[in-house]
Amino acid sequence: MDIRKKISDRIQGSSHGPIMRLIDPGYLGEKLKPFIFLDFFNADIEPGFGFPMHPHSGIATLTWQPGCDVSYQDTTGQKGILKAGGLEWMNSGGGAWHQGLLMGSGHVTGFQLWVPMPPMIEEGASQGMYIAPEEVPTSIIPGGTIHLFLGELEQT
Numbered sequence: 001m002d003i004r005k006k007i008s009d010r011i012q013g014s015s016h017g018p019i020m021r022l023i024d025p026g027y028l029g030e031k032l033k034p035f036i037f038l039d040f041f042n043a044d045i046e047p048g049f050g051f052p053m054h055p056h057s058g059i060a061t062l063t064w065q066p067g068c069d070v071s072y073q074d075t076t077g078q079k080g081i082l083k084a085g086g087l088e089w090m091n092s093g094g095g096a097w098h099q100g101l102l103m104g105s106g107h108v109t110g111f112q113l114w115v116p117m118p119p120m121i122e123e124g125a126s127q128g129m130y131i132a133p134e135e136v137p138t139s140i141i142p143g144g145t146i147h148l149f150l151g152e153l154e155q156t
Helices: none
Strands: 014-016 019-023 037-045 050-056 059-064 070-074 079-082 087-091 096-102 106-116 127-131 138-141 144-147
Touching: 050 070, 070 087, 070 127, 087 096
Parallel strands: none
Antiparallel strands: 014 019, 019 037, 037 106, 050 096, 059 087, 059 106, 070 079, 070 096, 087 127, 138 144
């Protein structure tokens, strides 16, 4: 059975320093709703490089940094070290600030997905969740491993 499909769109993305914005609301984001942004991080870093306190509101961000530990802090009162491969889920609600400072050095990659929240949540309380790498569900499949960041995986 041949399941190949034609590529319908291509985009180069836009670069913002070490961040490549792959999806934004102005182009692919319109076609792939409910996603707002998908940022890919790919850079050589020194310890302490990162993203200082910055705000979000009405959205949630899912951040995955598999190559190094991240020192995090947010205005929900959480602060700590998220080990490499863990997940940060920040539901900003009506408004929250967070930061992530990468603790490693050398070449690292990662991503941040920005997702809109439904009206009853987008103005609600903020919530930050930091999920250790060993708590991220994984499943072995032929040819690799799936790391499940959101939702559920039904295997047959």
